[in-house]
Amino acid sequence: MTNSQSLPARTGVLVVGAGEAGVRVAASLRELGYDQPILLLGDEPHGPYQRPPLSKAFLNGTGDPTALALRNPEYFAEAGIDLRTGRTITHVEVGDSGAGTACCDDGDTVAFDHLVLATGARARALPVDGADLIGVCTLRSLCDAEVLRERLGSAEQVVVLGAGYIGLEAAAVTSARGLATTVVERETRLLSRVGAAPLSDFLLARHREWGVGFRLGAEVRAIVGDDGDQVRGVRLADGQVLAADLVVVGVGAVPQTALAEKLGLRVRRGIAVDGAGRTSHPGVFAAGDCTVVAHPHLPEELIGVESVQNANDQARAVAAGIVGVAPPAPPVPWFWSDQRDLKLQIAGISGGHDEYVVRGHPGARDVSVLYYRAETLIASESVNRPKDFLAVKRALGRGATIPPQAAADPDVPLKDLIVDRM
Amino acid sequence: MPKIVFNCPDGSQRIVETRVGSSIMDAGTRSGIPGIVAECGGALACATCHVYVAEQFRDAVGEVGDFEDEMLDDAAAERTEASRLSCQIPMTDALDGVEVTVAPAQ
Numbered sequence: 001m002t003n004s005q006s007l008p009a010r011t012g013v014l015v016v017g018a019g020e021a022g023v024r025v026a027a028s029l030r031e032l033g034y035d036q037p038i039l040l041l042g043d044e045p046h047g048p049y050q051r052p053p054l055s056k057a058f059l060n061g062t063g064d065p066t067a068l069a070l071r072n073p074e075y076f077a078e079a080g081i082d083l084r085t086g087r088t089i090t091h092v093e094v095g096d097s098g099a100g101t102a103c104c105d106d107g108d109t110v111a112f113d114h115l116v117l118a119t120g121a122r123a124r125a126l127p128v129d130g131a132d133l134i135g136v137c138t139l140r141s142l143c144d145a146e147v148l149r150e151r152l153g154s155a156e157q158v159v160v161l162g163a164g165y166i167g168l169e170a171a172a173v174t175s176a177r178g179l180a181t182t183v184v185e186r187e188t189r190l191l192s193r194v195g196a197a198p199l200s201d202f203l204l205a206r207h208r209e210w211g212v213g214f215r216l217g218a219e220v221r222a223i224v225g226d227d228g229d230q231v232r233g234v235r236l237a238d239g240q241v242l243a244a245d246l247v248v249v250g251v252g253a254v255p256q257t258a259l260a261e262k263l264g265l266r267v268r269r270g271i272a273v274d275g276a277g278r279t280s281h282p283g284v285f286a287a288g289d290c291t292v293v294a295h296p297h298l299p300e301e302l303i304g305v306e307s308v309q310n311a312n313d314q315a316r317a318v319a320a321g322i323v324g325v326a327p328p329a330p331p332v333p334w335f336w337s338d339q340r341d342l343k344l345q346i347a348g349i350s351g352g353h354d355e356y357v358v359r360g361h362p363g364a365r366d367v368s369v370l371y372y373r374a375e376t377l378i379a380s381e382s383v384n385r386p387k388d389f390l391a392v393k394r395a396l397g398r399g400a401t402i403p404p405q406a407a408a409d410p411d412v413p414l415k416d417l418i419v420d421r422m
Numbered sequence: 423m424p425k426i427v428f429n430c431p432d433g434s435q436r437i438v439e440t441r442v443g444s445s446i447m448d449a450g451t452r453s454g455i456p457g458i459v460a461e462c463g464g465a466l467a468c469a470t471c472h473v474y475v476a477e478q479f480r481d482a483v484g485e486v487g488d489f490e491d492e493m494l495d496d497a498a499a500e501r502t503e504a505s506r507l508s509c510q511i512p513m514t515d516a517l518d519g520v521e522v523t524v525a526p527a528q
């Protein structure tokens with residue numbers, strides 16, 4: 001890394017954002033034989049790293065940042081990828097072909113043939129008083145995770161705002177460390193945006209066994225602090241104050257679209273892209289958490305698919321588009337989450353389902369939910385049932401289905417039930 | 423630092439040095455070894471880091487875990503006695519020179 005050096009005058013591809021998607025665009029370009037210079041530029045101080053462990057192993061474990069690296073530093077040099085960290089692109093201009101120039105925060109400029117926006121998302125801040133008190137933490141970057149880890153060492157009462165994946169993963173860690181933990185969620189169940197009620201109920205029961213408290217259907221009014229601006233609690237709409245010396249805010253992510261907006265690209269919450277990662281400007285590409293794509297089942301909706309898989313697959317499609325080769329086959333969306341001894345594995349996108357089937361013995365320590373639309377399998381969510389996950393992922397990849405009636409028997413392997421669609 | 427010998431799906435052989443404690447998968451992906459997809463980054467959630475361990479190292483790499491066992495059954499490429507998910511094999515000095523063949527499909 002040659003961060004202090006000025007940028008090259010010109011590059012073939014400029015990738016803005018050196019996260020999961022940015023690294024994959026650069027790596028795939030080289031794998032596809034692209035031989036022009038690649039400039040991969042990110043504003044974080046660290047080299048590219050994995051985010052998923054930040055709310056899991058990193059938070060709970062040794063906190064060794066080198067274990068998070070996506071690539072060795074030597075990889076970039078060997079692959080001929082010019083990686084610059086700690087640099088922000090503040091301005092870009094593109095012509096009709098997609099070629100243009102970009103400007104860095106320090107005034108440096110670089111001309112490029114192709115622009116890829118891989119700017120990711122930032123943690124959503126809670127719009128209430130006290131959100132900036134000391135001890136109120138979000139969890140998006142390695143810097144965030146280092147602050148949170150440090151605070152866990154002295155905290156006693158943790159309140160987690162938001163029962164999405166990151167909030168639940170954080171609660172799993174803090175409760176395992178013996179800290180009194182309460183999760184506050186506006187909806188009346190966990191993971192309401194992504195999962196069906198049986199999955200929410202299953203996770204709620206497990207978290208309660210771990211001693212995690214829940215305030216569901218509860219609205220946060222303010223975060224309250226003391227004279228030293230230290231957080232002391234969370235006030236709910238009903239007036240109750242939950243005492244806290246650490247508040248973890250896990251209320252979602254906001255795509256980073258500032259550059260796209262300046263370029264006049266179509267932005268609908270995220271940067272709208274097609275299956276090949278093309279924005280509304282045919283010469284400008286985008287990939288990862290900064291994008292939104294057409295919902296696979298509800299074509300009138302655009303959705304952001306915030307996952308490692310999506311970042312990587314969109315990035316591969318972008319690289320193919322730049323090189324001018326056929327895009328890879330449409331991928332199956334998938335996601336995972338670790339909460340103590342529970343491993344969630346999700347295949348497909350369940351939004352738009354009109355039916356679901358629960359697979360699991362009552363009271364068992366594992367469960368799967370399979371989602372259907374017009375009697376066709378569209379998604380599944382499994383907890384500690386890896387074979388169900390792999391079977392559904394395979395079926396979806398083949399455009400096949402699994403009949404719902406047969407799928408309900410938890411003892412029949414799903415892979416034996418896969419059938420081609422009519 | 424112990425070394426790992428990767429036989430890649432494109433027929434090439436690559437030797438990677440890594441520190442004790444990082445997994446065979448980590449060493450492979452960070453050096454850009456072709457064929458190790460490792461989409462979950464070692465979370466034991468994807469089964470796309472499947473390798474075949476050379477016979478003389480089978481004991482040294484340790485036992486297949488329960489969850490790994492279930493995932494391997496349904497991995498994309500054929501499972502054999504040599505099959506492991508490479509994110510589940512932490513490197514040790516005893517594994518210096520371990521040879522693995524990357525599965526042809528992930």
Ligand SMILES: Cc1cc2nc3c(=O)[nH]c(=O)nc-3n(C[C@H](O)[C@H](O)[C@H](O)COP(=O)(O)OP(=O)(O)OC[C@H]3O[C@@H](n4cnc5c(N)ncnc54)[C@H](O)[C@@H]3O)c2cc1C
Nearest residue numbers: 017019020021043051052088089119120288289306307308
């Ligand atoms: C705590 C946590 C846990 C997660 N767990 C999982 C999980 O279990 N499974 C899963 O599939 N996914 C998980 N995710 C989601 C996954 O990490 C993201 O989907 C993925 O990182 C998206 O990659 P990206 O490259 O699009 O964005 P990012 O990784 O956010 O990278 C974008 C980069 O661009 C930089 N940038 C932005 N603007 C500029 C600019 N103008 N100039 C220079 N640089 C810029 C940003 O600072 C950032 O470094 C998790 C995310 C978090 C935060």
Ligand code: FES
Nearest residue numbers: 464468469471509
């Ligand atoms: S890297 Fe995903 S299971 Fe090994």
